[in-house]
Amino acid sequence: MSENDFTPDEMMTIAASRALTNDDVCFVGIGAPSAACNVARLTHAPDITLIYESGTIGTAPDVLPLSIGDGELCDTAITTVSVPEMFRYWLQGGRITIGFLGAAQLDKFGNINTTVIGDYHHPKTRLPGGGGAPEIATSSQQVYITMKQSLRGMVDKIDFFTSFGHGDGGDARRKLGIETAGPTLLITDLAVWKPDPETKEFTVVSLHPGVTRDEVQATCGWTVKFADDLEVTPAPTELELKTLRDLRERTRIAHSGKKEKAA
Amino acid sequence: MSENDFTPDEMMTIAASRALTNDDVCFVGIGAPSAACNVARLTHAPDITLIYESGTIGTAPDVLPLSIGDGELCDTAITTVSVPEMFRYWLQGGRITIGFLGAAQLDKFGNINTTVIGDYHHPKTRLPGGGGAPEIATSSQQVYITMKQSLRGMVDKIDFFTSFGHGDGGDARRKLGIETAGPTLLITDLAVWKPDPETKEFTVVSLHPGVTRDEVQATCGWTVKFADDLEVTPAPTELELKTLRDLRERTRIAHSGKKEKAA
Amino acid sequence: MASFMSLRDAVAENLKDGDAVAFEGFTHLIPHAAAHEAIRQNRKDLTLIRMTPDIVYDQMVGMGMVRKMIFSYVGNPGVGLLRRVRDAVENNWPQSLEIEEHSHAAMANAYEAGAAGLPCAVFRGYRGAGLAEVNPNIKSIICPFTGEKLAAIPSVRPDVTFIHAQRADKKGNVLIEGIIGIQKEAVLAAKRSVVTVEEVVDEFDEHPNTCILPHWTVSAISTVPGGAHPSYTHGYYDRDNARYIEWDKIAADRDTFLTWMKENVLDADPDAFADRVKDLRTAA
Amino acid sequence: MASFMSLRDAVAENLKDGDAVAFEGFTHLIPHAAAHEAIRQNRKDLTLIRMTPDIVYDQMVGMGMVRKMIFSYVGNPGVGLLRRVRDAVENNWPQSLEIEEHSHAAMANAYEAGAAGLPCAVFRGYRGAGLAEVNPNIKSIICPFTGEKLAAIPSVRPDVTFIHAQRADKKGNVLIEGIIGIQKEAVLAAKRSVVTVEEVVDEFDEHPNTCILPHWTVSAISTVPGGAHPSYTHGYYDRDNARYIEWDKIAADRDTFLTWMKENVLDADPDAFADRVKDLRTAA
DSSP, X not given: OOTTSSOHXXXXXXXXXXXXXXXXXXXXXXXXXXXXXXXXHHTTOTTOEEEETTTEESOOOSSOOSSTTOXXXXXXXXXXXXXXXXXXXXXXXXXXXXXXXXXXXXXXXXXXXXXXXXXXXXXXXXXOOOTTHHHHHHHSSEEEEEEOOOTTTBOSSOSSOSBOXXXXXXXXHHHTTOOSOOEEEEEESSEEEEEXXXXXXXXXXXXXXXXXXXXXXXXXXXXXXXEEEEEEOOOOOHHHXXXXXXXXXXXXXXXXXXXXXXX | OOTTSSOHHHHHHHHHHHTOOTTOEEEEOSSXXXXXXXXXXXXXXXXXXXXXXXXXXXXXXXXXXXSTTXXXXXXXXXXXXXHHHIIIIIIITTOOSEEEEOOSEEOTTOOEEOSEEEOSSSEEEEOOOOTTHHHHHHHSSEEEEEEOOOTTTBOSSOSSOSBOSSTTSTTXXXXXXXXXXXXXXXXXXXXXXXXXXXXXXXXXXXXXXXXXXHHHHHTOSSOOEEEEEEEEOOOOOHHHHHHHHHHHHHHHHHHHHHHHHHO | OOEEOOHHHHHHHHOOTTOEEEEOOBSBSOOHHHHHHHHHTTOOSEEEEESSOOHHHHHHHHTTOEEEEEESOXXXXXXXXXXXXXXXXXXXXXXXXEEEEOOHHHHHHHHHHHHTTOSEEEESOXXXXXXXXXXXXXXXXXXXXTXXXXXXXXXXXXXXXXXXXXXXXXXXXXXXXXXOTTHHHHHHHSSEEEEEEEEEESOOOOXXXXXXXXXXGXXXXXXXXXXXXXXXXXXXXXXOHHHHHHHHHHTTSHHHHHHHHIIIIITOOTTHHHHXXXXXXXXX | OOEEOOHHHHHHHHOOTTOEEEXXXXXXXXXXXXXXXXXXXXXXXXXXXXXXXXXXXXXXXXXXXXXXXXESOOEETTTEEOHHHHHHHHHOOSSOOEEEEOOHHHHHHHHHHHHTTOSEEEESOOTTOTHHHHOTTOEEEEOTTTOOEXXXXXXXXXXXXXXXXXXXXXXXXXXXXXXXXXXXXXXXHSSEEEEEEEEEESOOOOOTTSEEEOGGGOSEEEEOTTTTTTSBBTTTBOOOHHHHHHHHHHTXXXXXXXXXXXXXXXXXXXXXXXXXXXXXXXXX
């Protein structure tokens, strides 16, 4: 399998999966985070603990859930607790090492908007809202973000602070009394980003194979900073790709299977 | 079976059991309250809900528990919840109709001491303390109290306010923002008492069979008020007595049985 | 004390115009049949409460029954946006919709506080979050021991809560298992509650620590097999993911929506749900 | 991450002189074996935390290991007073004992708040109660929505919690069932935790909503069959009520107490517990 045999989306998911370890306890959102967490579990981090906000702890689904409360999450979990317990004992209790978030809008300091485009009270577009994100962003020990790059998504100024990243940078979190690290990693379909230790501005530390600096800048609404020692993300291994594709295929069959049955 | 064929303690327990109905949800303490609640359940109130603070809801033990957490309480319960849930959802949530308390010291307004005799910081006698009582007394819709009369127990002034009854009488509860009714019934080995509607002072409304006013006064540390229409408590029925005695005998065998096995 | 009755009677007796009502369920056990009965009975001026409003709230909003919605995530789970809710918020169709928006943590704590009989929920939250600036029901208290500022919001106390559960026993005790979500709290926080169940059994033979609502905490119980469809009931039938995906198209257009509602809700009844899950049944 | 080790090592590694420690259990599952090991290792200057201090706390106080006790009911359940604790409080024997006394509701909320990572617990309590006047850790907050005054106390955050549980699986996940009490909260509130279990099994085959502590929430697990005796383990053996009644006599006299402790604790080891429950075993 050659280096070019993967999509940017696959590269994004696999790069995100590599950031996870056996010791992590991940609070998992649906979509790319869920795929990345399960690829990690099925490859290098079999003992990773995956938690979905529906209450399932230590779950190991064979297919990706469509919602955060699919039955298989419960069937394969170590235990399933109530939603208040999930948010009080497990998230607020500080037991989550990695909160995994997506974003409709993201700024360079890792602040996220998934609430509205336009004014809150008279929105141009009403989005689903924060769900667990406001407290995932502040109670998880670290936050990882995944999203596809676009000028609409990666913006200079987000329309609404659904969840707090590094505010206007620097020690903005400390000033608000937030003791957790916040966004420490951003993985897009084009690159891996990490916050500058001082300013907390996301900086590209690694370009995915074949991606140029110009491509990253062309799909990002702020002036992109690149690390001095910019690296190239290792291409997906055969195992990683196969694991991800098999997972997606099993998922497709499971969901379309239902469809046919029910139609 | 003649009227004299029962002990004052049996009369107390049976009189207390009669105050309970099928619709009651009782928070049960150990000792006389537990016996009374279970006699009610085994006679006229088979659908009464008994809750022990260990977390057992809707329990129906065949023998009286020695502790509030005996295994049989769980075995026969509708469900068993955690202790924080018990105190938050079930007691504080206002779902308990009757909180059943005993007392080491009691005053005429239903204030109870089970904490210390003497000064709190330098006690003559250190008692077990309140346990659930401070909030049982304020969160239950009503409080029933059972105790054997004695000059040491029924005192003019209690040494410590373990749980609040009617304070110094009148609308003392309302002044503290307590919205529940508080002590509405006191059942001793000699009499049935109810608070005066205005002053909230416990008043004897019924003497147990064969008991005189003098006997009640002789074992009570305050000047006893008697209702104008003072009644005589109906003697235990054959069924009530048999139910209580059978329950106690089963309990005795169960507990001594363990003792012999383990010795 | 739980009374067994038809879903029609249970809704008629327990849901009034102007009520604050929660139809709770967290992906699992969403009380679709009960919500459809409420739509047929055309309740008006409701305040809908739910952590995760999804299809049924989209339907009620689209049918003009809703004055206000209190929520923390208003999406079609795993699919995308709720198009009827968007149309109400963005274009006031069929009428305007007041919203009170929270985070999941806040809503979960608010239900918990409601079940616990408290006036407010206290938690560590909303730090740096925009909602704290647009929702006047987000305040704070100071810990008297550490000086830490904590978030406070009013507890949730619905007039009536509807949930779907696996089963009731003959006395009316209700068993919920699997992803139990916030349902127990939603029932205990409410003045009244209606539970639809898959079946009624003589008695439970479950683990001692399962999630059970004693009969005296529930107002009414209706047996409605399949009553959660297209959501699912753990141990009975699977989630009908295709229906969630399909909803995105139905809700995209006002006329398509109204036609679908007439055929599938207004002209249907609770018995229709059993058929809908026939092919989704799981092995026991 | 849970390590399997001997109880001796688990206590040596996790309990230090001066620690605030909870040996929790609510009548059921009281970790007697772990407490006896702590006594053998002669830890000093401890702050003991527990809702219902009973025999083992009486023993530790009587052995002079305890500086302070935080509790809500200090009795021999169903029997009466704790005579060694009384002797310490009333006569400073063998040393003085500082006490911080709460109600059950307060302690339960304080553990819950500890597990939830909060600095304080907020609840409706202590109204008209004398404890509020003698315990400076009982304060209040005002609900910012209703103006209601609610009680606040510091959350409980032990340095280490010891509990006894039915079983662990091979990965170190811990299952607790029956009267689950406050044990889950006590473990989650603590910096470190040690669990004694009746047995280790390959994997659990329980109801999905049972009370389980994932392996990464526990520091050490030791297999000690009978480790709760004379308390009981639901599904394994019954409560040895006779021992509780007997304790009242043993603890009544200082010399009798010291003699009993030497024979039954100092000169014994964790293996002794299996024998003690031999005749109390329940049918599975």
